[in-house]
Amino acid sequence: MEAIIFYAAALAAVASALVAVAHRNPVVNVLALIVTFFCVAVNFALLGADFLAGAQVLIYAGAILVLFLFVVMLLGAPTVSGEDNPRPIQKTLGTFLVALVAAAGFFFFRSFSHTGLVHPDFGNTTLALGRLLVGPHLFAFELVSVVLLSALIGALVLVKRKH
Amino acid sequence: MWAEVGVAAFKLVVIAGMLLTVVPVMTWVERRGAAFIQDRLGPNRVGPWGLLQPVADAVKLLFKEDVTPAHVSKGLYVLAPAVAVFVALSTFIVIPFAKAEGVTVFGVPLKGLIVAPDLNIGVLYLLALSSISVYGIVLAGWASNNKYSLLGGLRSSAQLISYELAMTLAVLGVLLANGDLRLTTVVEHQAKVWNVVPQFLGFLVFLVAAFAETNRLPFDLAEAENELVAGYHVELSSMKFAAFMMSEYINMTTVSALATTLYLGGWHLPGVTLPSGWLGLLLSFAIFFTKVAFLLWLFVWVRWTLPRFRYDQLMRLGWKGLIPLALANLLWVSLALTRGWV
Numbered sequence: 001m002e003a004i005i006f007y008a009a010a011l012a013a014v015a016s017a018l019v020a021v022a023h024r025n026p027v028v029n030v031l032a033l034i035v036t037f038f039c040v041a042v043n044f045a046l047l048g049a050d051f052l053a054g055a056q057v058l059i060y061a062g063a064i065l066v067l068f069l070f071v072v073m074l075l076g077a078p079t080v081s082g083e084d085n086p087r088p089i090q091k092t093l094g095t096f097l098v099a100l101v102a103a104a105g106f107f108f109f110r111s112f113s114h115t116g117l118v119h120p121d122f123g124n125t126t127l128a129l130g131r132l133l134v135g136p137h138l139f140a141f142e143l144v145s146v147v148l149l150s151a152l153i154g155a156l157v158l159v160k161r162k163h
Numbered sequence: 164m165w166a167e168v169g170v171a172a173f174k175l176v177v178i179a180g181m182l183l184t185v186v187p188v189m190t191w192v193e194r195r196g197a198a199f200i201q202d203r204l205g206p207n208r209v210g211p212w213g214l215l216q217p218v219a220d221a222v223k224l225l226f227k228e229d230v231t232p233a234h235v236s237k238g239l240y241v242l243a244p245a246v247a248v249f250v251a252l253s254t255f256i257v258i259p260f261a262k263a264e265g266v267t268v269f270g271v272p273l274k275g276l277i278v279a280p281d282l283n284i285g286v287l288y289l290l291a292l293s294s295i296s297v298y299g300i301v302l303a304g305w306a307s308n309n310k311y312s313l314l315g316g317l318r319s320s321a322q323l324i325s326y327e328l329a330m331t332l333a334v335l336g337v338l339l340a341n342g343d344l345r346l347t348t349v350v351e352h353q354a355k356v357w358n359v360v361p362q363f364l365g366f367l368v369f370l371v372a373a374f375a376e377t378n379r380l381p382f383d384l385a386e387a388e389n390e391l392v393a394g395y396h397v398e399l400s401s402m403k404f405a406a407f408m409m410s411e412y413i414n415m416t417t418v419s420a421l422a423t424t425l426y427l428g429g430w431h432l433p434g435v436t437l438p439s440g441w442l443g444l445l446l447s448f449a450i451f452f453t454k455v456a457f458l459l460w461l462f463v464w465v466r467w468t469l470p471r472f473r474y475d476q477l478m479r480l481g482w483k484g485l486i487p488l489a490l491a492n493l494l495w496v497s498l499a500l501t502r503g504w505v
Contacts, residue, residue: 062297070301
């Protein structure tokens with residue numbers, strides 16, 4: 001049962017990721033990326049990481065991509081027409097890179113394949129994550145929040161109109 | 164195994180059926196309520212007190228011609244209402260509608276009238292899915308290829324994102340006091356004192372944000388008729404339009420149930436101890452339902468009492484009013500928790 005869900009979600013993730021890259025309409029690209037994030041969330045849930053699955057949907061699919069969609073719609077990004085096809089060298093290089101990544105991924109996967117699907121039992125992952133964040137990883141956690149804060153202030157400074 | 168699946172399916176059917184029944188009833192309440200507030204009669208011809216009016220409306224919507232304008236983006240135009248209804252229907256599974264202590268069906272404990280009692284992330288699931296609901300509106304606005312639709316969609320998405328923050332911060336206060344994401348424990352936590360008492364500020368923020376999140380007056384700028392014709396669903400007809408109406412009413416019900424669960428004590432009444440077994444289930448459901456019905460009436464009441472906000476006022480209220488208030492509530496809860504006051 002879990003294997004079926006996993007393979008379905010993985011297939012959908014790969015397919016929608018391909019659409020996200022290849023489709024000509026930017027709005028469809030963003031939507032396909034949302035589907036990809038959903039499938040990743042499903043895989044998180046299968047691994048027992050329910051908090052991560054929820055956060056993935058809440059933050060990536062629900063918040064960040066809404067902003068992406070917003071930008072695409074407001075700027076009215078044009079649909080890529082047939083004439084803007086990449087040059088042959090780009091196509092060749094792109095295909096080669098995809099093949100390379102696929103091969104690397106295959107061998108990487110092979111090294112894990114004997115373990116099969118893992119069923120870790122973390123119990124309440126929200127609790128465990130919280131303990132880790134304010135416990136051993138407190139410094140990194142605070143550092144990330146400072147980085148985010150400085151990014152926020154930076155964005156404010158950049159968009160502030162000069163009177 | 165199969166008995167458990169059967170129980171889950173039974174609960175799903177009962178609760179989904181309930182939510183779908185609320186939709187026609189609420190359209191009737193809305194129209195009669197509006198008439199009552201405006202000192203008119205309202206629809207009173209079909210059936211006793213006009214109670215069959217929603218049936219007539221549904222039949223009318225089903226048989227209307229489904230016009231698809233030539234200039235729309237076909238796939239997304241069909242997808243948008245589907246997303247809206249899907250999200251509205253899938254969020255309620257973590258809300259406990261009644262307690263079921265000692266109730267077993269086919270030898271399987273019922274664990275409360277809640278579809279997914281063992282989902283650890285409870286309210287996070289609800290927030291995550293409801294954050295998806297913005298896509299239905301944005302897509303409808305964009306796919307219609309109409310400037311009024313697009314403006315309505317953009318307005319609405321900006322509004323939903325802004326008020327989602329305030330809402331989540333308000334909910335965070337409850338979760339902090341509760342220490343668990345499951346809504347069942349949130350209800351049990353309120354057996355003595357409802358959360359609305361220590362966290363009144365949070366409740367206020369939650370309620371205002373709930374009106375904004377469901378696109379109801381005074382925050383229904385996405386469909387401001389006098390500026391945008393009808394906003395994001397101006398090009399939608401027949402059942403596609405009805406799908407958006409349905410999702411609005413279902414969302415109202417879900418958010419009312421959530422407010423009841425988070426702040427109004429769920430099925431607890433002060434000084435009342437409910438019996439266990441089936442009687443307890445029915446009584447707790449009746450109490451829960453009364454609270455939800457009051458909140459739903461509040462939605463109607465406010466809609467026909469308050470005028471619409473201007474867009475800059477809406478944004479100011481969200482970012483400069485509600486979010487600081489929600490943060491103040493969070494600070495207060497943290498302080499009270501560390502001091503052991505609550």
